[in-house]
Amino acid sequence: MIACAVEQSSTGELFKAISETPLPVSLIEVTTAKEGESFPLQCRHCEEPYCIDACIAGAIRKDPETGLVLSDEEKCVGCWMCVMTCPFGVIRVSLLPDKKGKIAVKCDLCQDRKIPACVEACYTGALLFGEVEDLIRAVNKSKEDRDVLLNSR
Amino acid sequence: MCYLIVGNCAAGINAVEGIRKLDTNSKITVISDENSPVYCRSLITDYVAGTRKKEDILYREKDFYEKNKVDLILGETVKGIDVSKKEVILQKGNSLSYNKLLIASGASSKPLRIKGEEKYGVFGFRTLHDAEEIIKTGEKTGKAVVFGGGLIGLKAAYALKKRGLDVLVIVKSSRLLSRTVNAEAAGILGNWFKENGISIRTGIGPQEFSGNGEIEEVLLDNGEKISVKLVIVGKGVMPNISLVKDSPVKTHWGIITDEFLQTNVEGVFAAGDVAETTDMVTGTGAVNALWTAACEQGRIAGMNMVRKDKKYPGSIGANSADFFGLPFMSVGYAGEIKEGYEELTGSNNPKEYSYKRIVLKGNRLVGFTTINKIENAGVYTALIRNKADISSIRDILPEDYFDYPKVKDLLKGKEGFRESISPQGEIIRIA
Ligand SMILES: Cc1cc2nc3c(=O)[nH]c(=O)nc-3n(C[C@H](O)[C@H](O)[C@H](O)COP(=O)(O)OP(=O)(O)OC[C@H]3O[C@@H](n4cnc5c(N)ncnc54)[C@H](O)[C@@H]3O)c2cc1C
Numbered sequence: 001m002i003a004c005a006v007e008q009s010s011t012g013e014l015f016k017a018i019s020e021t022p023l024p025v026s027l028i029e030v031t032t033a034k035e036g037e038s039f040p041l042q043c044r045h046c047e048e049p050y051c052i053d054a055c056i057a058g059a060i061r062k063d064p065e066t067g068l069v070l071s072d073e074e075k076c077v078g079c080w081m082c083v084m085t086c087p088f089g090v091i092r093v094s095l096l097p098d099k100k101g102k103i104a105v106k107c108d109l110c111q112d113r114k115i116p117a118c119v120e121a122c123y124t125g126a127l128l129f130g131e132v133e134d135l136i137r138a139v140n141k142s143k144e145d146r147d148v149l150l151n152s153r
Numbered sequence: 154m155c156y157l158i159v160g161n162c163a164a165g166i167n168a169v170e171g172i173r174k175l176d177t178n179s180k181i182t183v184i185s186d187e188n189s190p191v192y193c194r195s196l197i198t199d200y201v202a203g204t205r206k207k208e209d210i211l212y213r214e215k216d217f218y219e220k221n222k223v224d225l226i227l228g229e230t231v232k233g234i235d236v237s238k239k240e241v242i243l244q245k246g247n248s249l250s251y252n253k254l255l256i257a258s259g260a261s262s263k264p265l266r267i268k269g270e271e272k273y274g275v276f277g278f279r280t281l282h283d284a285e286e287i288i289k290t291g292e293k294t295g296k297a298v299v300f301g302g303g304l305i306g307l308k309a310a311y312a313l314k315k316r317g318l319d320v321l322v323i324v325k326s327s328r329l330l331s332r333t334v335n336a337e338a339a340g341i342l343g344n345w346f347k348e349n350g351i352s353i354r355t356g357i358g359p360q361e362f363s364g365n366g367e368i369e370e371v372l373l374d375n376g377e378k379i380s381v382k383l384v385i386v387g388k389g390v391m392p393n394i395s396l397v398k399d400s401p402v403k404t405h406w407g408i409i410t411d412e413f414l415q416t417n418v419e420g421v422f423a424a425g426d427v428a429e430t431t432d433m434v435t436g437t438g439a440v441n442a443l444w445t446a447a448c449e450q451g452r453i454a455g456m457n458m459v460r461k462d463k464k465y466p467g468s469i470g471a472n473s474a475d476f477f478g479l480p481f482m483s484v485g486y487a488g489e490i491k492e493g494y495e496e497l498t499g500s501n502n503p504k505e506y507s508y509k510r511i512v513l514k515g516n517r518l519v520g521f522t523t524i525n526k527i528e529n530a531g532v533y534t535a536l537i538r539n540k541a542d543i544s545s546i547r548d549i550l551p552e553d554y555f556d557y558p559k560v561k562d563l564l565k566g567k568e569g570f571r572e573s574i575s576p577q578g579e580i581i582r583i584a
Pocket residue numbers: 056079081159160161162163164165184185186187194195196197198229230231232257258259260261278279280305308393396424425426427442443444445446447471472473474
């Protein structure tokens with residue numbers, strides 16, 4: 001997804017992002033479950049994440065306050081243990097800026113933004129962002145009601 | 154309540170965190186015969202390679218012990234345990250009492266048991282101390298010999314090559330990774346090592362090390378002699394079970410544990426490289442001596458020490474590594490095809506070092522190997538763990554476009570499948 005890749009880029013601008021080396025990697029992918037059924041695939045920020053157990057460098061940790069599963073990219077040694085164990089297959093491989101090696105990268109739910117870039121870019125409303133209880137209440141509401149409920153946009 | 158943990162690595166530290174999830178106050182003591190605060194054992198490879206400094210391979214922040222109210226005892230060896238008195242006996246003669254005990258004493262390098270092995274310059278590849286000695290010796294010589302063609306031997310060879318030494322790997326069996334993958338995959342990896350300047354010789358073993366205090370020469374079992382000052386023994390590991398030898402705690406391959414990771418003695422638990430658990434693929438007892446298993450077992454054992462209600466789903470042999478920029482993974486049973494097994498391969502290109510092979514037993518995925526093509530590999534691991542019936546997706550399994558959505562219905566609600574929602578909400582799909 002372009003919005004995510006741009007968010008991961010160092011310039012944050014589409015036209016500059018496409019000429020960056022390394023090319024920024026999108027951490028959400030819209031793929032298909034079966035023909036005609038598209039499926040956005042991204043990190044679940046699991047309760048008991050396999051990737052954390054697998055991280056031999058101690059780079060992936062769960063933020064005790066937010067519950068986000070975050071990777072300290074400086075610590076990553078690129079051993080791919082997390083890629084091997086993530087049941088959703090959402091951990092990606094990225095080249096390092098100096099091109100001397102690769103590291104594993106994952107979604108941090110855009111922790112520096114109010115709303116993740118992918119949610120903001122999704123105009124069909126297939127992606128929503130909010131607390132679980134609010135999301136459940138938002139199902140089947142009109143777009144306006146949903147936005148109010150989820151305090152988005 | 155007073156918890157005692159023997160071992161200060163993956164299993165021990167995750168046990169501390171497991172206990173603290175449920176009990177924030179009771180006393181926890183961690184004891185280890187090593188002298189460092191917890192470090193990433195697996196990263197001694199990167200330390201020897203020169204890509205990580207010693208201070209950069211610590212697993213937790215320096216204040217971990219203080220924050221978690223842990224009494225840390227370093228540099229002391231546990232000699233035995235007295236389960237009737239609920240005490241562990243230290244080498245020095247004194248003892249420590251406990252209410253709940255976790256044995257997370259890990260494993261040690263398996264010795265070759267040949268003459269001259271004690272000479273300086275012959276090292277295992279297991280501890281920070283090994284790494285420091287290897288680095289020191291490496292400075293005085295330009296050449297190293299590694300015995301063993303398993304992942305540890307290969308990691309040692311890779312690290313030393315990265316450091317700038319000439320490296321010769323000598324393997325007793327006819328090929329590399331004979332206990333991990335099939336001959337084809339091993340051949341591809343072997344070629345990659347050779348391309349990166351590492352020599353490999355097979356079908357030969359060491360017979361004797363000689364030298365005056367320090368190793369100077371290796372005599373091989375084919376009669377050949379090689380002069381060398383640095384030898385790494387990477388012949389696998391053996392669980393550190395000697396501390397329970399004179400106790401009622403039962404051992405087999407390792408310390409036998411039940412589904413709560415408790416030993417046969419009430420209140421005594423075991424986790425990590427020392428523990429024998431049920432292998433998810435074979436269904437039999439095994440020691441899957443791996444970081445992932447040690448972390449998961451440690452955490453679950455820790456929680457069960459407080460309140461025994463969390464089942465451990467079993468372990469799986471699963472390892473991955475990156476050698477000179479080439480990712481390699483092997484999970485479950487990935488050896489040669491035996492009766493009742495089948496293999497599926499994708500569009501492989503061994504010359505380009507690109508390879509994927511999936512092993513099936515009936516309608517179950519039981520193992521896979523990937524070289525280079527690693528993205529989405531975790532989905533295979535999930536299918537193995539969940540013993541999912543893959544008959545409906547068989548044809549697309551090895552394809553590059555294969556991913557989680559194609560199997561979501563096979564995995565949903567399965568035992569051991571830990572999908573859940575973060576407390577702060579997440580992006581969820583509302584169909
Ligand atoms: C070079 C290398 C690379 C590796 N790479 C990977 C990898 O990529 N992926 C993977 O999954 N695994 C890897 N592993 C394996 C992984 O490091 C181990 O599975 C993991 O460290 C096991 O943790 P543990 O806590 O059970 O035991 P250990 O790490 O062995 O720690 C046990 C601790 O207890 C101490 N101890 C033992 N006996 C006593 C006693 N009697 N008294 C006091 N203290 C005692 C030991 O000294 C040690 O400090 C690698 C290992 C090595 C050596």
